[in-house]
Amino acid sequence: MSGDFIRQLDDSGMGRGRSLFRRLHIDPLLFAMLLLLVLVGLFTLYSASGQNMQMVSRQMVYFAIGFGCMLVIAQFNPHWFQLAAPWLFAAGIIALLLVLVMGVGAKGAQRWLSIFGLFRFQPSEIMKLAVPMMLAWFMASRLMPPNFKVIVQALVLIYIPTLLIMMQPDLGTSLLISASGLLVLLFAGLSWRWIALALMVVLAVAPAMWYGVMHAYQKQRVLTFLDPESDPLGSGWNIIQSKTAIGSGGIEGKGWLQGTQSQLEFLPERHTDFIIAVFAEEQGLIGVLLLLILYLMIVIRGIYMAAQARDSFSRLLGGSLIVTFFVYVFVNIGMVSGILPVVGVPLPLVSYGGTSIVTLMAAFGVIMSIYMHRQV
């Protein structure tokens, strides 16, 4: 295999003859799949935005920034992430506290932090990287599989940022961030007994959440999920329209730019969270299956790359990041197709939005770094 041949050369030779990708610390296979996904996303966005080229251009700029971030981050040795993890985590916690005190609101939630009025950012986005890093850092310094004390400490680390984000309130992000932390625990070898116990606790706590913690709009989402027809013009509208869009696409789809549900604006949030419905309506089951296969290949490749890492920290971090990526995909498509309640989660690398793209590409930068720096 020519790849192996090059790798051998790389391992021995110092700099001479190394491929461009190797020098840039980019895995060509993952990179190619991401690029394909991005292209699919751009074409879908063009249709979903009502052929708004301006929006597509902006999305392309976001992707340029995202790939730039990936490229920069990939150059760092994972060792640096391990050193930075506690500091990044601490900074993230402080930023989250600041959001609650002086955050900027939008649509009834305080999620943004304005820096000197110059630009705004969401500290919860930092935590998407910082939480798995911190957990990987913590677990890597402990014995694996973790014992009870370590598990409790790890859970505390996970639920401090989770609760802070939940208070913004942003249920979707907080659940996904806690998922990324829990995934580190799972990859660290959390015993099945604890997992079974945790599941039982969740079932016991759920009613308490319903009556104590959840906001009215969150309850409404759950109720609507259970019976979307109960409020067809209110909150059930989204899910009814998205299911209609997907279902009417059939096997072959209505064709690019031909989806009536999206082009005639029946589908809400069609260029952001519900973009998969546009894709499914226009490309049909065939397109959806191909897209799912593409996601599957990206995730499998990511897991493989994480498994190749040189130390526990890198493995745990990489594993958590790539599976979190999958969780995004699953939650988003599950929500739009009506098997999960509506939570505001974008479809990774397809939905419109700069923040999500930059965060995801940064995560892929970390995975690239982990894989490309695997040789000690």
Next chain:
Amino acid sequence: MSFSLKDAENEKDIFVRRAILAAFCVLLLLCALAGRMVFLQVSQHELFASKSENNRVQLKPVAPIRGLIFDRNGILLAENLPSHSLSIVPERVQDMDATLALIDTLVGLSPEEGARFQKRLKQWRRPFEAITIKYRLDETEIAKLMVNAFFLKGVEVEAELVRHYPRGEDFAHVLGYVGQMNEKEKRRLDDVQYKATRRVGKIGIERYYQDALHGEVGYQKVETNAQGRILDVLERESPKPGSNLMLNLDANLQRVAMQAFKGRRGSLVAIDPNTGGILAMVSSPSFDPNLFVNGISYEDYNTLRDSLDTPLFDRASRGQYPPGSTMKPFIGLSFLQSGVTNWSEKIDDPGWYMLANDERVYRDWKRNGHGDDINLRQAIIQSCDVYFYEMSFRAGIDNIEPFLSQFGFGKNTSLDVGNALPALLPSRAWKKQHRGRSWYAGDTLNMGLGQGYMLITPLQLATAMSVFANKGKWQRSKLVQYIDGVALADASAPADVEINNPADWERMGRAMEGVIRHHMGTARALQKGLQYRLAAKTGTAQVVSIKQNEEYDSAALLERQRDHALFVSFAPVDAPQIAIAVIVENGESAGRTAGPIARKVTDAYLSSLAQRPPLKRDVFGLSNMGN
């Protein structure tokens, strides 16, 4: 913290095992998603495809164009004019307060328009039905709204046809007007046919002929976006416009009659005795029906409602008055019919009349009486009360009441005057039932003068006069002549009035002519310049009853307590073309107030008959006869 060595190989093994497990889980969950997609896109494809089609394609009802209304000469009385209005679909508005505030800054909203909108917002309406908030937008306002359309989600500028009444006040009561359909009307009217209709006839012809004028709803299959904006019309089934009505009413005659009242309270009804067609039907004072079409302002409405002259009240079909001496020709015929007297019998009138065993003095309107030479003809000409006291006493209520009933008193005989009142023709049975007392001879005497319990409407009086002029042959009064060119038929006209000696019709007519011609006639002032033969009878109806032994002093009475003046007439006597009833409230002297009004209208009508232009029948939909 326990201190132990980390086993790197073991940690890697754990991770790899878990990673493989994770990969399987990912595969499994993706299969679940794929399965869901197969379910939606294959198993339920047809359901969702039709749902999507229903989303995209909507069947929109299209309101038919309301039929036009013409007078007997083809003058337009009710038309549809294009008008732009601003409407809001509340379901599509995100922030109603902000939207209303923006509309206010752009085109201005009066507090009244705001209040009316809020009221309509609370009322029942079909989902996604637009509520009109502002009418009659001008071009500048439309432009301002269009420029800001982006900020005005759910707000639309609509072009629609709005009813307009060019003859305004002249026809307010008889023609009526259309207004916003209310909840009661929505329940009453056909849900399908009225799907797109927003205004219906509220009173008058507009209400009575609502179904004919409305037409049939049409449908449009349209492609709309989620905001309901129509992008494309796929199919169209045109609505069937409402029928055009041609009335018996004569717009110019109506104008003459209206002006003749000079704003006085009263009413006039003129009928063509040969057809029963109502030539003019006026209630004065009137109002502008155009105010009601788009919803009248509170201020305007309160002014109309609170006016002492009650302009909203339709006196012609709903005003109930004692007929007074205008009853005398009819009651006179009932004397002849019952045989209690004949044309030649003379009585002596000292100015008063008394019944045996009764203290009460029944006065004549003329203090010293009409002398000893009063026969039926003179009793009509001079309106001699004592003659009628005497003959009424002889004939009795049981002869008078059934005879009067044949002329349509006490019931609504009109073919298409929707809300006409039956008024009251008293009888023994009526008094027993409603007053709890038996009928007294005195009641009959009062009735002989058209006083007492009896009440008529101007429409009834004119109808009776018309039947009289037609020598007892019934033609029910009707407003509409043709519906889309088809003549209005009357299947169930009342039985004709038969009298023993048909020559009495003519003789009574000549007696009524004497009211004008004779030097003693109560309306002799009308003779001046008269070009044709006019038969008439005056009448006064007491508003305040005069007590025994009390002098009647009109100057002392307030204007509103003066007697009502009544007047009936028909002309020409030998071949009647027009029968009229006029009432001037508190007009006091029929010869001076009500009479001239009837004379003017009769003059105008008879001269117009002489020079009427030939009618272009095809213009008014008259060519499609039998359609």
